[in-house]
Amino acid sequence: MTKQTLTAADLEGRVQFHHDTQIMEVSFQNCTLANSVDVNFFYDHIEQQIAQTGESLWFFLVNYCEARIDNSAWFAFSRRGKELNLAHSMGSVRFDASEITRRQIERDAGTEAFDPNLFYDRESAIERLKSLPSKRRTKVVHKHSFTLSDLKWRLEFMPQEQIMYADFSGMSFEHSTDVNDVYDFIESEVGKTGQKWYFLVNYDGTRIQSPAWVQYAARGKRLNEAFSLGSVRYAPGSETEADIRRRAESQDFRPNIRNTREEALERIAEMKAEAAHT
Structure with a gap:
């Protein structure tokens, strides 16, 4: 390493x-x-x-x-x-x-x-x-990409397995507003359960655009520290996968990226076994 x-x-x-x-x-x-x-x-x-x-x-x-x-x-x-x-x-x-x-x-x-x-x-x-013109004079107002109905079906709790499933497939996080909308919703829903979960995240076709990355990393870290027993990601796609792996290098977390849902679930089972022996 x-x-x-x-x-x-x-x-x-x-x-x-x-x-x-x-x-x-x-x-x-x-x-x-x-x-x-x-x-x-x-x-x-x-x-x-x-x-x-x-x-x-x-x-x-x-x-x-x-x-x-x-x-x-x-x-x-x-x-x-x-x-x-x-x-x-x-x-x-x-x-x-x-x-x-x-x-x-x-x-x-x-x-x-x-x-x-x-x-x-x-x-x-x-x-x-x-000599360059400032762009700050124009206040940037971000357009919300997601509504509450867009997000409700993307979150599922599986109590028997202690798994929270988040489906980010096909989503494009354009800016910090998109990130905050999604993570505010997730934090609210997870907080209602009063417990921690293993996170299973579907990144199939997900895009995290450059203006969104700072807030995405910060909100993801906060969510994991508060509510996660461990996180596994799958099918992220080459560009998103590369970005996640790069940031994992310096932010002291294991990216735990797998190709399929089945492989991701196997990794969660391994994590549970490791936790049981500590």
């Missing part, structure tokens, strides 16, 4: 918010991201810091001075960076990248259709951000 090399202390002070200019400054200076676990740990931290500001949109100023990103970490780094930009960036600039990092960023820019906006110094990068 890949081991995390970064600690919480390593990330202190690396994310700063300049409220007057609406800039979030992230420093990878002298930081080595040795593997995907480190990448996910760092980006989880960035997402948490953004959530705490209460503002969803920022200009991103990224310091790459003497940063090192190992080859094995690049895919996760590119993926999480793209997700973060789609969800929270009004514009991103990068500065002080080494030649190796610069070439890799430019290669990604050529394949992922984004402007790398690379500068040699911080001042030039800030001037570029100041």
Whole structure:
């Protein structure tokens, strides 16, 4: 299993918010991201810091001075960076990248259709951000994707098996409002039972869009800590499965992903047996 090399202390002070200019400054200076676990740990931290500001949109100023990103970490780094930009960036600039990092960023820019906006110094990068228009002037009002009737049939309790079944098949979580609507409903229904359950979750054809991921991870963690004896997911599909596995690396939980409902139920039976012997 890949081991995390970064600690919480390593990330202190690396994310700063300049409220007057609406800039979030992230420093990878002298930081080595040795593997995907480190990448996910760092980006989880960035997402948490953004959530705490209460503002969803920022200009991103990224310091790459003497940063090192190992080859094995690049895919996760590119993926999480793209997700973060789609969800929270009004514009991103990068500065002080080494030649190796610069070439890799430019290669990604050529394949992922984004402007790398690379500068040699911080001042030039800030001037570029100041030239970009803010999108905060327009208040974002999310449209609710799900009604109560859409959700009622998706939740089932199986008391004999101690299983709560949640059917997320075919759902697309577009933003935080969708996440809150779904998890408010689940928390309310589970809370009425007055007990904990093994969670069986159907992810067949489920999509968790980039603007929804921060809140999705936070609400899922809260639900599990309060009501879960263990969670097993099945049929998530390649993209959602990859996202879940990436985040599980740095958030200290087992993804417990199976291909079919039958395999997921077998895993829950194993979990019950393990609990009985502890």
